[in-house]
Amino acid sequence: MTGSSQESPAAGVPVPVGAPIRVAMSKWGDQPHWRYSAIFLGSDEHGDWFGCPAGTHMERPGAQYVAPVDQVCLVPGRGSDLARSFVATFHAVGGPVSVYVDITTPPVWEGEDLGAVDLDLDVVRGTSGRIWIDDEDEFAEHRITFGYPERIVALASASCDRIHSLVSAEGAPFDAASSAPWFTLLEALVTDRPSPSGPRGV
Incomplete structure (x- = not known):
């Protein structure tokens, strides 16, 4: 874990630790998907990390979600x-x-x-430790209805297989040790959290 921002965001334009960022996912064909705000945490050898405190509101067309617990996210670095x-x-x-x-x-x-x-494809580790690939049916449908190029189909399939193997092996960065420092940093950066009696300082 590093204590400062790295060059990977915006190809050399540093993003300060603790800065708000905006995440805008889309579906193929520039169709809007999940949108939410997050907090930039920093970078390490695995890539860039950002956090979503419990209570973060996320939305996509036809759906909304509020994060029930803190989340930290990894965006892979160069490669x-x-x-x-x-x-x-x-x-x-x-x-x-x-x-x-x-x-x-x-x-x-x-x-x-x-x-x-x-x-579409997702690799999931449940709270019991079970690991599975989700939304394979959606991927099969969308490769036809959205017209995924063959290179995208091949990339998604290969990436899914690779990530499934890494998550199953519980090696870095998919081990608890890799994400733990970033949860600690997120906790330190979020100084105002809701409580049953209203907001409080932490």
């Missing part, structure tokens, strides 16, 4: 398209799952805005 075609979300204890990895096109930073195309 091949295969190595970078995912966004990983790690949930604090009490969340609906432990790890949720969206298979995407390689994420792109534009200043403090982060975007990627969601390619």
Whole structure:
């Protein structure tokens, strides 16, 4: 873990630790998908990390979601398209799952805005430790209805297989040790959290 921002956001334009960022996922064909605000946490050898405190509001056309627990997310750093075609979300204890990895096109930073195309497939580690691939039926449907190019189909399939193997092996960055310092930093940065009696300082 580093204590300062790195060059990967916006190809050399640093994003300060603690700065608000905007995440805008889309579906193929520039169709809007999940949108939400988050907090930039920093970078390490695995890529860029950002956090979503419990209570973060997320929305997409026809759906809304409020994060029930803190989440930290990893955007892979420099590398091949295969190595970078995912966004990983790690949930604090009490969340609906432990790890949720969206298979995407390689994420792109534009200043403090982060975007990627969601390619349907997800690799999930549940709270019991069970690991599975989600939304394979959606991927099979969308490759036809959205007209995914064959190179995108191949990239998504290969990335999904790669991530499934890494998550199953529980190696970095999909081990608890890799995300733990970022949860600690997020906790330190979020100084005002709701409580049953109203907001309080932490």
